Amino acid sequence: MQSAMFLAVQHDCGPMDKGASTGPKNEEKREKMKRTLLKDWKSRLSYFLQNSSSPGKPKTGKKSKQQTFIKPSPEEAQLWSEAFDELLASKYGLAAFRAFLKSEFCEENIEFWLACEDFKKTKSPQKLSSKAKKIYTDFIEKEAPKEINIDFQTKTLIAQNIQEATSGCFTTAQKRVYSLMENNSYPRFLESEFYQDLCKKPQITTEPHAT
Numbered sequence: 001m002q003s004a005m006f007l008a009v010q011h012d013c014g015p016m017d018k019g020a021s022t023g024p025k026n027e028e029k030r031e032k033m034k035r036t037l038l039k040d041w042k043s044r045l046s047y048f049l050q051n052s053s054s055p056g057k058p059k060t061g062k063k064s065k066q067q068t069f070i071k072p073s074p075e076e077a078q079l080w081s082e083a084f085d086e087l088l089a090s091k092y093g094l095a096a097f098r099a100f101l102k103s104e105f106c107e108e109n110i111e112f113w114l115a116c117e118d119f120k121k122t123k124s125p126q127k128l129s130s131k132a133k134k135i136y137t138d139f140i141e142k143e144a145p146k147e148i149n150i151d152f153q154t155k156t157l158i159a160q161n162i163q164e165a166t167s168g169c170f171t172t173a174q175k176r177v178y179s180l181m182e183n184n185s186y187p188r189f190l191e192s193e194f195y196q197d198l199c200k201k202p203q204i205t206t207e208p209h210a211t
Helices: 024-050 074-079 084-089 091-103 107-120 125-140 152-164 171-190 193-199
Strands: none
Touching (some): 074 193, 084 091, 091 107, 091 171, 091 193, 107 125, 107 171, 125 152, 152 171
8 A cells, every 4th residue: 555645745844846837747747756755765664674673672783883773563653643752752763754754855844853852951051052053054044954834933033032042942943843743744654654564463374283
């Protein structure tokens, strides 16, 4: 089953090409893009599957600097559907959700949310100020490389707040991005083929007894 949700690339995730017109050629281009996105999405999540150890058996290797994600059991994966926070609390779930957002051109949303989480834990006033400016230039200001989709008023307020940075500089924007992910991307992730496969319990086959 290929969820149709994979084929949608504009779900409130940011500005897209408004000049696209209809027609046979454009339809062909869109279909080609859909196939490319689906293939890219599957390959990314296959990477997580292939580089994950079985539940309860974490991989060890001092030479490997690459982080290994422990594949969850079906029961653990099913918990992700109970609350968005359950998904974010899982390292494997977060990595898979991030790959999903990337396939939908919305990766900046989770990156901004994670940057805000790190920002709120910062104690040093100097680091707080430098991190606030980096978050602003990366995600908030006009034409930022990872510009998130928030209203102009919120952007203006943030620009004022970072002049004397506090841990609450990005609270409003973070809540809006969280809500956007929870109400849009999260439900589509739960409907994805990848997530559905994770929730499936392995079938136990029994060999017929010889008579």
